[in-house]
Amino acid sequence: MQCSIQTSPQYAELLGDQELTALLTSEAELEALVAVEIALANAQAQLGLIPSGTGEHLQVALKSFKLDLKAMSDGIASSGVPVPALLAQLRQALPDEQARWLHWGATSQDIVDCATVIQLKDCLALLESRLSALIDHLQNQSSASAKQLMAGRTRTQLATPITLGLRIARWAQPLISLEAELPKIKSRALKIQLGGAVGANTAVAPLGPAISQLMAAELNLNNASPWHTDRTALVAVSSWLTQLSSALAKMGKDLMIQSRSEIAELSAGVAGGSSTMPQKANPVQSEMLVTMNTLVQALHSGMMAAASPIEERDGASWSVEWVLLPQILTSVGCALRHGVSLSKSLNPNIERMSGIVIDNPQLMAEAASFALAAHMPRADAQALVKKAATSGQPLAKALADLSDAAIDWHTALNPESVIQSCSQTAELIFSNRDKA
DSSP, X not given: OOTTGGGOTTTHHHHOOHHHHGGGSHHHHHHHHHHHHHHHHXXXXXXXXXXXXXXXXXXXXXXXXXXXXXXXXXXXXXXXXXXXXXXXXXXXXXXXXXXXXXXXXXXXXXXXXXXXXXHHHXXXXXXXXXXXXXXXXXXHHHHHTTTOEEEEEETTEEEEEEEHHHHHHHHHHHHHHHHHHHHHHHHHHSXXXXXXXXXXXXXXXXXXXXXXXXHHHHHTOXXXXXOTTOOHHHHHHHHHHHHHHHHHHHHHHHHHHHTSTTTOOXXXXXXXXXXXXXXXXXXXXXXXXXHHHHHHHHHHHHXXXXXXXXXXXXHHHHHXXXXXXXXXXXXXXXXXXXXXXXXXXXXXXXXXXXXXXXXXXXXXXXXXXXXXXXXXXXXXXXXXXXXXXXXXXXXXXXXXXXXXXXXXHHHHTOGGGGXXXXXXXXXXXXXHHHHO
């Protein structure tokens, strides 16, 4: 057991995401915090609120600046936030005439929230790129398997034939919807935070809105009114990430079932061996999609709990986000990484998949009942098909013996008749992405 298993050198490849973790290091956080302070100083200097050049002096001073980590740790433990300790060190790196103007009129939450959003922006860009690649791979795989018949299942039981192409398209369907929703999520969440002590910018009045606008432009964020106590945008991000992990888990669960030894229709990814059973090929990467979803759902509930801060600012609820949001991002990044690998390595067992359809003619029972329903009440048709299916005879012969309806049963019971409608449905799913 390890304290931070997702960043562990031993477990990161399985449970973590080194590329995404690199965006969430202490160094990345520090860079974002300082970038916000510089943008604040630049905006205020431009408006004549503080002497010009304060932001530029800070940038120059930072070229030789070295953070005292022990002092930061002590300061954070004392104040509950990183900003006061950081400011103390930054002011030491500046001439006195500039140092006094640093962080003018702002509060710690302004700086931390803005830094969080800056890092979030980079993380979402990475996840968006992976999501797009995953959908592309699934679309290619769906197209390649458009005519491959397999048994469809509902409530774990054999239902009617479908195509593997449709099954794969169904994995992509919620991903396509989430991809289309992401621009709106980013527009809502990637925004500036500047409210001062109680969220009213009283210390810099009436220039608060103008400062915010200039900061947003420099940091390439959306302008916004102060949102110290409105955490709904971050919850919306967390919710989007949770939905994404759930969609990936559906794909993982299906692959786990289809790769079962007694089903063996489809395999994907790198199979893991057993420590004691040489014959096993465990669906490790598919399992990780389900594992990450379980974790993300639990973490998202914490984000929801933290979304009701008390009064004008709330340290207890706020710091919960610092712990949970990076873990949610890392977990979804991990799931997407495994998902892309799985989508590129899908390996259908054509013989097995087709054999299950051939060996289970009752898969065409629905088609038989609808063919008969043109000649008799549907309830009677369903009863007749059920009787034929349990007669012990080949389904086509039993239906011909039990009914004198003029039906070509070999044509009506041909599983290939579903290919066209399955292909149409799959194509429609992906066409929705093209329209978006």
